Amino acid sequence: MMSILQWFKRGAGLLCVSACVLCVGALALADEPRVINGVSAMERKFVFEKQQFTISNTLSPYNNVTIRADFDGDRTIETLVGFQAFTYDYDFKVPVAFIAIGKEVRGRFAHELRMGNEYFKQIELYDVDNDGNPEILFWSEGGAHFVTLDIYKYEKGSLRQIFGNASACTIEFQKNPKKPAVRIGRERWDDPEWSYTSGDFLYELWEWDGREFKYNEESSTSKPQ
Numbered sequence: 001m002m003s004i005l006q007w008f009k010r011g012a013g014l015l016c017v018s019a020c021v022l023c024v025g026a027l028a029l030a031d032e033p034r035v036i037n038g039v040s041a042m043e044r045k046f047v048f049e050k051q052q053f054t055i056s057n058t059l060s061p062y063n064n065v066t067i068r069a070d071f072d073g074d075r076t077i078e079t080l081v082g083f084q085a086f087t088y089d090y091d092f093k094v095p096v097a098f099i100a101i102g103k104e105v106r107g108r109f110a111h112e113l114r115m116g117n118e119y120f121k122q123i124e125l126y127d128v129d130n131d132g133n134p135e136i137l138f139w140s141e142g143g144a145h146f147v148t149l150d151i152y153k154y155e156k157g158s159l160r161q162i163f164g165n166a167s168a169c170t171i172e173f174q175k176n177p178k179k180p181a182v183r184i185g186r187e188r189w190d191d192p193e194w195s196y197t198s199g200d201f202l203y204e205l206w207e208w209d210g211r212e213f214k215y216n217e218e219s220s221t222s223k224p225q
C-alpha cells in the first residue's frame with residue numbers, strides 16, 4: 001500500500017472540495033489517507049511561530065479539507081486548507097489543527113498559517129460582513145469536548161481574525177444574514193444539579209454589528225469570559 005510520503009512526493013490528487021460538503025466531522029481517522037488535498041503542496045514539516053510542526057501522516061477527509069475560492073474579491077483564486085498536524089513538547093507528541101491560505105503558483109503554495117485547538121474539526125464559509133466574499137469559520141477541538149471557533153477575514157492577501165472563542169458547553173454559529181451571531185454555552189456552576197450532560201447551559205450571545213462581533217448583554221445569560 002502506498003505510504004503518505006509517496007503520496008506527497010507524487011503530489012497526488014489535488015482535489016477541489018466544494019463549500020457545500022465542508023461539514024466534515026472529526027470522526028475516527030483512517031489508517032491510510034483516502035484523499036490528499038491541498039496540503040500535498042506544502043512541506044510536510046514546517047515552522048510556525050518558531051516551533052516545528054509536522055503534517056499528520058493520518059490525513060483523511062475527516063481531518064483535511066481543501067477549498068479553492070476567491071476569498072478577497074480580487075478575481076483570483078486562493079487555496080484554503082485545513083489539516084491536522086502535530087508537534088513535540090519535550091517528548092510529548094501534541095496534536096495541533098491548522099489552516100493555511102494562499103496562492104498556488106507553479107506547484108508551489110505560498111501560504112499564511114493560523115493555528116487552532118488540538119484537533120481539526122471542520123471549516124465552514126459564510127459571508128459574515130455581507131461584502132460578497134466568504135469569511136472562514138475554523139472549528140477545532142481540544143480535550144473534554146472543548147470546541148474552538150476562530151473566524152477569519154481574508155483581505156489584501158492577509159488573514160485577519162474577527163472572532164475567536166472556545167467552550168466546553170457547545171458553541172454555535174447562527175447564520176442570520178441580517179445579524180450573524182455566535183452563541184457560546186457556559187457552565188452553570190451555581191446549580192448543583194447541573195452537569196455537562198444536562199445541556200442546560202448559560203450562554204453568551206455575540207452579534208455582528210456591521211464591523212465586529214459584539215457581546216449582547218440583554219440576550220445573554222452569562223457574562224463574557
Ligand SMILES: [Ca+2]
Pocket residue numbers: 069070071072073074075076077078
Ligand atoms: Ca482572491
Ligand SMILES: [Ca+2]
Pocket residue numbers: 126127128129130131132133134135
Ligand atoms: Ca465577507
